[in-house]
Amino acid sequence: MPAERMLPTSEAEDLIALTRDIARKELAPRAAPAEEAEAFPREMFRLLGRAGLLGLPYPEEQGGGGQPYEVYLQVLEEIAAVWASVAVGVSVHTLSCYPAAAFGTDEQRKRLPELLGGELLGGYALSEAHAGSDAAALSSRAVPDGDGYRVTGTKTWITHGGEADFYVLFARTSDEGGRGISCFLVDGAMPGLTFGPPERKMGLTGSTTAQLIFEDARLPAGSRLGEEGQGFPIALSALDSGRLGIAACAVGLAQGALDHAVAYAAGREQFGRPIIANQGLSFLLADMAAAVESARATYLEAARRKDRGLPFGRQASIAKLVATDAAMKVTIDAVQVLGGYGYTRDFPVERYMREAKVMQIFEGTNQIQRMVIGRHLARDAERDVR
Known part of the structure; x- marks a missing residue:
């Protein structure tokens, strides 16, 4: 439905x-x-x-x-x-x-x-092996070279790694911590850029995730986006919107799992009636539906704030946290509704459950979302005291 x-x-x-x-x-x-x-x-x-x-x-x-x-x-x-x-x-x-x-x-x-336009596909190259949640700690370096830059370093966990036509790259241009990072638009086929083998993942196996390896790769003039040293604020502002994207993906995943569970429960008969007529199962489905619709309302509230030009960073983190936790629970429950069939690959709910797990991890783990929300609350409380 x-x-x-x-x-x-x-x-x-x-x-x-x-x-x-x-x-x-x-x-x-x-x-x-x-x-x-x-x-x-x-x-x-x-x-x-x-x-x-x-x-x-x-x-x-x-x-x-x-x-x-x-x-x-x-x-x-x-x-x-x-x-x-x-x-x-x-x-x-x-x-x-x-x-x-x-x-x-x-x-x-x-x-x-x-x-x-639709023919090109992009990738977002921020994370590194030792700079995932702590994006300000990245070490890939872009050194000025004439009117361009030369980049050396390795990016990890890059969606579309080796598949994208272009990447947004974040690299260090000085040693000033978060103030020393710049942002670049790079061609996916540029000389000096190679790719690691695809990661062997639990889920989202149709989505290639791989390392980007820059070895003295020269970026031409005009490849830097924003001012030198502005990369970290660019990354953070982009991630607020990206978190809403993942929240919507999580809700869609949960809705798909709910739809399969309801259809199965309505068609599966035990003891002479559909199993959806059993109160224990109908209550489980009701909780799943409540989780999906609550999560949808949460991301839509954040999106409407963004559309109106209002601050939405806290709401984006809340939406990502609520929606991805809901997706994990709903997909687990969908497998339970289908029983033994839910544990087989003959039905998609086992795949949905595997895919839901990563939603709690990328675009900032849910532990990081709690930190972001808490910091917003602390700043608001300090402002109110003043």
Whole structure:
């Protein structure tokens, strides 16, 4: 049963209908075989790009869809309900376009229609082996070289590593901690950039995750986004929006698991009646539905604040925390509803459960989200005292 939505415009309603149609006809039949084969679904991203779904929250004059975040996230959720790897990929691509859109020069922004047009796919190169949650500790270095830079270092856990056409790279340009990081837009095929083997993951096996290895790679003039040393604030501002993307993916994943569980419970008979008629099971399903709808409301509240130009960092962390914890619980319960069948690969709920786990980890672990929320509360309390 598809999620019931209150959308702001008829155009948004048409967009959700288009997404559901693509998800049902194109994505759903391919999801399980691709995940089983650990095959990267590049053509699916091209398909979504041609449908105008890879640049939804960016202005039309930049090549985007001109949609509010409230709508973009619900599109993302619809995709995640059938194929989380693709939804996460769309979220990462959207995140990767943000620094150029928000901090690029007029000349750099001329590339946005190309980046958002649907044929190219982006990656976000921030994390390192010893700088995951502590992004200010990264050690990859960009050294000035004429009118450009030379980069040396290794980025880890990069979604679309080796698959993306471009990456947003964060590298150190001085030793001033968080103030010594700069942001760059780099070509995925540039000389001096190689890739590690794909990580062997528990879930999201259709989404390639790999190291980016820079060995004296030269970045041309005009590749830096923003001022030198501005990279850390760029990264943090981008991650607020990225966390909303992951929250929407988590809710979509949970909705998909709930839909499969309800359909199974309605069709499975024991003792002469459908098992959904048993109070113990119906209460479990009710709790699952409550978790999904509560999480959806949480990310939509944050998105609406963003759309209105209000601060939304605390709300984004809350949405990411609530939605991903809900996805983990709902997918575990979906496996329980299906019993032994839920533990087999004949039904998708076991895959959903494996995929839900990483939602609590990337874009800032849920422990980090609690730290962010707590710091916001402490700052608000200090301000109120004053």
